[in-house]
Amino acid sequence: xxxxxxxxxxxxxxxxxxxxxxxxxxxxxxxxxxxxxxxxxxxxxxxxxxxxxxxxxxxxxxxxxxxxxxxxxxxxxxxxxxxxxxxx
Amino acid sequence: xxxxxxxxxxxxxxxxxxxxxxxxxxxxxxxxxxxxxxxxxxxxxxxxxxxxxxxxxxxxxxxxxxxxxxxxxxxxxxxxxxxxxxxxxxxxxxxxxxxxxxxxxxxxxxxxxxxxxxxxxxxxxxxxxxxxxxxxxxxxxxxxxxxxxxxxxxxxxxxxxxxxxxxxxxxxxxxxxxxxxxxxxxxxxxxxxxxxxxxxxxxxxxxxxxxxxxxxxxxxxxxxxxxxxxxxxxxxxxxxxxxxxxxxxxxxxxxxxxxxxxxxxxxxxxxxxxxxxxxxxxxxxxxxxxxxxxxxxxxxxxxxxxxxxxxxxxxxxxxxxxxxxxxxxxxxxxxxxxxxxxxxxxxxxxxxxxxxxxxxxxxxxxxxxxxxxxxxxxxxxxxxxxxxxxxxxxxxxxxxxxxxxxxxxxxxxxxxxxxxxxxxxxxxxxxxxxxxxxxxxxxxxxxxxxxxxxxxxxxxxxxxxxxxxxxxxxxxxxxxxxxxxxxxxxxxxxxxxxxxxxxxxxxxxxxxxxxxxxxxxxxxxxxxxxxxxxxxxxxxxxxxxxxxxxxxxxxxxxxxxxxxxxxxxxxxxxxxxxxxxxxxxxxxxxxxxxxxxxxxxxxxxxxxxxxxxxxxxxxxxxxxxxxxxxxxxxxxxxxxxxxxxx
Numbered sequence: 063x064x065x066x067x068x069x070x071x072x073x074x075x076x077x078x079x080x081x082x083x084x085x086x087x088x089x090x091x092x093x094x095x096x097x098x099x100x101x102x103x104x105x106x107x108x109x110x111x112x113x114x115x116x117x118x119x120x121x122x123x124x125x126x127x128x129x130x131x132x133x134x135x136x137x138x139x140x141x142x143x144x145x146x147x148x149x150x
Numbered sequence: 151x152x153x154x155x156x157x158x159x160x161x162x163x164x165x166x167x168x169x170x171x172x173x174x175x176x177x178x179x180x181x182x183x184x185x186x187x188x189x190x191x192x193x194x195x196x197x198x199x200x201x202x203x204x205x206x207x208x209x210x211x212x213x214x215x216x217x218x219x220x221x222x223x224x225x226x227x228x229x230x231x232x233x234x235x236x237x238x239x240x241x242x243x244x245x246x247x248x249x250x251x252x253x254x255x256x257x258x259x260x261x262x263x264x265x266x267x268x269x270x271x272x273x274x275x276x277x278x279x280x281x282x283x284x285x286x287x288x289x290x291x292x293x294x295x296x297x298x299x300x301x302x303x304x305x306x307x308x309x310x311x312x313x314x315x316x317x318x319x320x321x322x323x324x325x326x327x328x329x330x331x332x333x334x335x336x337x338x339x340x341x342x343x344x345x346x347x348x349x350x351x352x353x354x355x356x357x358x359x360x361x362x363x364x365x366x367x368x369x370x371x372x373x374x375x376x377x378x379x380x381x382x383x384x385x386x387x388x389x390x391x392x393x394x395x396x397x398x399x400x401x402x403x404x405x406x407x408x409x410x411x412x413x414x415x416x417x418x419x420x421x422x423x424x425x426x427x428x429x430x431x432x433x434x435x436x437x438x439x440x441x442x443x444x445x446x447x448x449x450x451x452x453x454x455x456x457x458x459x460x461x462x463x464x465x466x467x468x469x470x471x472x473x474x475x476x477x478x479x480x481x482x483x484x485x486x487x488x489x490x491x492x493x494x495x496x497x498x499x500x501x502x503x504x505x506x507x508x509x510x511x512x513x514x515x516x517x518x519x520x521x522x523x524x525x526x527x528x529x530x531x532x533x534x535x536x537x538x539x540x541x542x543x544x545x546x547x548x549x550x551x552x553x554x555x556x557x558x559x560x561x562x563x564x565x566x567x568x569x570x571x572x573x574x575x576x577x578x579x580x581x582x583x584x585x586x587x588x589x590x591x592x593x594x595x596x597x598x599x600x601x602x603x604x605x606x607x608x609x610x611x612x613x614x615x616x617x618x619x620x621x622x623x624x625x626x627x628x629x630x631x632x633x634x635x636x637x638x639x640x641x642x643x644x645x646x647x648x649x650x651x652x653x654x655x656x657x658x659x660x661x662x663x664x665x666x667x668x669x670x671x672x673x674x675x676x677x678x679x680x681x682x683x684x685x686x687x688x689x690x691x692x693x694x695x696x697x698x699x700x701x702x703x704x705x706x707x708x709x710x711x712x713x714x715x716x717x718x719x720x721x722x723x724x725x726x727x728x729x730x731x732x733x734x735x736x737x738x739x740x741x742x743x744x745x746x747x748x749x750x751x752x753x754x755x756x757x758x759x760x761x762x763x764x765x766x767x768x769x770x771x772x773x774x775x776x777x778x779x780x781x782x783x784x785x786x787x788x789x790x791x792x793x794x795x796x
Contacts, residue, residue: 074251074564077247077251080247081247081248081713081714084242084243084244084247085243085244085714087239087243088239088240088243088244091236091239091243092239092545095236095239095545098232099537099538099541102229102520102521102524102526102537103526103529103534103537103538106519106520106521106526106527107527109519109520109521110515110516110519112485112515115478115482116478116481116482116485116518117485117515117518117519118519119225119518119519119520120225120481120485120518123225123228123232123586124583126232126235126236127232127235127579127582127583128579130235130236130238130239130575130579131572131575131576131579133239134239134242134571134572134575134576135572137242137243137568138568138569138572141565141568142565145565
């Protein structure tokens, strides 16, 4: 049986750009995520500090959820722009 | 704990199951080709697919497990949510597009697209099967837990209902109906959970969690005791059954009796030399197998639900209740208050095991930071390693789950794959914010069943009325149905498409392939029912953590290296999957938690940690690199050129 995608996709000139962009954004998010893990493992009491009326743990946790969505939207917009620019 | 069944709950439940079956049969008429069965013909709209992703992902573990864990261990339960969501970033940035570009129906296709290697086909299909089965167990166990309060049926009946319904869904229609089931269920779960959280914020925090006036909360007593010159404990109005010298006394408890009823109390020495006793809840597991709840059979309903605050502080003042608050007001009032958590101790006397749940007042700020479940404060190196290893498994697991990956083949384009991932991230992230409130709400609204915290979220909904409870429980059950169908499609694909069609080279027609997939689905469904019954009582989230670790170790290194390292060879990929799978499984089988399951002492286990990811993922990477470098036949040849083209 032949290999290949379930639907036919045209040639994608933006693939290289999107791959690089994906790697950089992945590294950025990974750094922020592991910052959170490392603080918890090394100095957990720091997570009890109150910032803006909430514990740092709550602020960082909400931050990680929100940051994920923001990065995802930026990534999608940049990819769409690249596909329009390079595939037209 | 004893539950009463409501006809409304039962009616809604039956309606949901019939609705889901109806969609399946309706859509089944369209399933004639293999592409339609495994990938819904690749023409699902990105928004539908995104919510279906959320539906797939918000499994029993997310909805029941995380809420339950937050309800008893605070922020540590939420750490799972943060890890699960972060995993989506790996999926979006590294895996989504190439998967869409390379694959056809299954995860094995994508791995094998460059090599057409028997080794990869076998290994990837095996890993899909193992991961799916690992992930199926907690879902089936969750189904069994749900039917007890909902329908008043025993555990095994719930497991069988799920098994049969799902097998019918999958065997009849495959991916299209699975997708629509997940879409409806995901959307409804989000809406209903939002309503519960709004009700919760409207109620605010109160020191008397009487469920809006509908159910009086247990009045916890404290007693003053003195010690006689001979060293005997004296409590006014009570007879001492087991005092300071008894095995209870050594564990910090005493057993008293009044009017023929025995109770266990937690001992606390005061500075003035007197003793303060506070009420506990306890279960006794007798040597002959009978179980007593607070000294009486389960049916007597003596084992009451718990969850209350000791002291509420708002804007620096101590108050009896906060009244309606906003989400941030709720969290800051929570953080300044004192919450009564529940410690657990065992006393074993001649084979009669008493489990005692005692009150542990804890500052809210301590609950809203990690450390109550995972030992991170003054922890040993192994404990820290265990914690970090778990967080790595959660981070890397998502992008390696076969039933999530196959969803990338149901949309028409890469842009649609991206957009559906974003919808999934938004929906799942929002849901995880809700779980924090649901968990904390259960913690403080007198609804926790201490012997099984998995039902915390539905029971919190029950405190707002039986309608919400019925809908939320039916949804949770539908959640299990949906997730299980996704897993069974993925594993039947592994058997019929990857193993039979490709590995064994049976040249099957389209119709034969769909039929093989359906037969495989039925067999796997039966296996899942069996495992769901065998593993009754196992912690749901705990098992999912292992499924993530196995998935991340077996699949992620292979996926990433094929995409990003040009020297990767077919043998390297097969070796990596094999190493990841066996290392992760092996470490799990000799872990302390597994030793408890074997009935052995956890301290006898050869390793001291439970989470294998921090060892098995690097091992899998190393195996891939070493074997690939050893099997470079054509350094500048075909494979490298092909890799560069992709």
